[in-house]
Amino acid sequence: MNNVTFGSEGSGYYETVAGGAGAGPGWTGRSGVHSHMTNTRITDPEILEKRYPVVLEHFSLRPGSGGAGEYRGGDGVIRKLLFRNKVVLSVLTERRSTRPYGLHGGDCGASGLNQLHRADGRVLNLGAKTTVSLEPGDMFCLYTPGGGGYGEEDKQTAGDGRLLKKRRRFNDNFSERGSVFEYRMAQEGV
Numbered sequence: 001m002n003n004v005t006f007g008s009e010g011s012g013y014y015e016t017v018a019g020g021a022g023a024g025p026g027w028t029g030r031s032g033v034h035s036h037m038t039n040t041r042i043t044d045p046e047i048l049e050k051r052y053p054v055v056l057e058h059f060s061l062r063p064g065s066g067g068a069g070e071y072r073g074g075d076g077v078i079r080k081l082l083f084r085n086k087v088v089l090s091v092l093t094e095r096r097s098t099r100p101y102g103l104h105g106g107d108c109g110a111s112g113l114n115q116l117h118r119a120d121g122r123v124l125n126l127g128a129k130t131t132v133s134l135e136p137g138d139m140f141c142l143y144t145p146g147g148g149g150y151g152e153e154d155k156q157t158a159g160d161g162r163l164l165k166k167r168r169r170f171n172d173n174f175s176e177r178g179s180v181f182e183y184r185m186a187q188e189g190v
Contacts, residue, residue, distance in 0.1 A: 001037065002112065002144045003092040006054070006134070008085065013052050016040045020066045020074035020109055020146035022100060029074030029109075029147035031061050053085035062110070062143055067099075069106025069149025076112065076144035083134050089116075095145040096128040106149030113143040 002017040016037045023029040034040060045056045058080040066073035083089075091114050099108035114126040119137030126132065126140075134140070 001092070001094045002142065004079075004081075004089070004140070004142060005091075006052075006081075006083070006087045006089045006140075008053075008087050011052070013043075013048075013054075015042055017042065017077060017079055017142060017144055019076040019095075019112070019144035020062075020100075022103070022109070022147035023067070023069060023071035023073045023106060023150035024103070025150060026071070028071045029066055029149075031066065031074040032077045033074065035147075053083060053087065055082040055084065056080070057082045057139060062146065065110035065143075065146030067102040067107035067109040067146060067149030068153050069102055069104075070151030070154055071106070071149065073100070073102070073106070073109045073147030073149045076110065076146045077142075079142045079144075080139055081142075082137070082139045084136055086136065087134050088131060089134050089140055090131040091126060091129065091140075091142075093128050093142075093144075100145050100148045102148035103150050105152035107153075109146030109148045110143075112145040113141075115141040115143075117141060 002019055005014040007013060018032045018034050020031055021029040021033050021035045049055055058078060060078050062076040062078045065076045093112055093114060096112050099111045102108050116124040116126055117139040119135060
């Protein structure tokens with residue numbers, strides 16, 4: 001769960017930010033998805049920047065944040081917001097001190113991190129849940145957790161001693177379904 005809200009007198013903004021989903025028996029975890037929040041969608045950058053006193057400096061997957069395993073956990077995301085005006089920022093997040101669990105020998109995913117980069121150069125760790133006043137030029141950096149891996153990693157050694165990962169076949173039993181799948185199919189069918 002990664003909830004971010006900011007605002008000032010007369011306006012406010014609330015967003016839920018994706019993370020990495022855990023892997024399971026026969027599938028890798030998905031990267032940059034909501035696994036526990038429903039009926040939410042992050043605002044398009046152009047709309048966010050036009051309507052609110054913020055610049056979206058960076059938004060990407062967080063490489064390597066998913067836990068290793070026979071099936072790797074999905075990667076979280078990195079989201080950096082630069083504020084142009086005074087606002088009050090609140091964060092309500094999880095998995096900042098306890099890493100997302102791996103199962104059946106899979107490694108844990110990376111924990112999340114909430115940082116505030118002050119305009120004067122100071123960097124503060126905000127913790128999992130907080131409310132803080134921001135000044136123009138302050139930047140909030142959100143690093144969401146990766147998902148836990150599943151199963152022990154299957155490794156083999158090359159002739160020169162390097163460890164190689166055994167290539168895994170995609171799970172043929174998986175079939176996409178649900179409202180997101182239906183929406184994507186409708187968009188791609190145009």
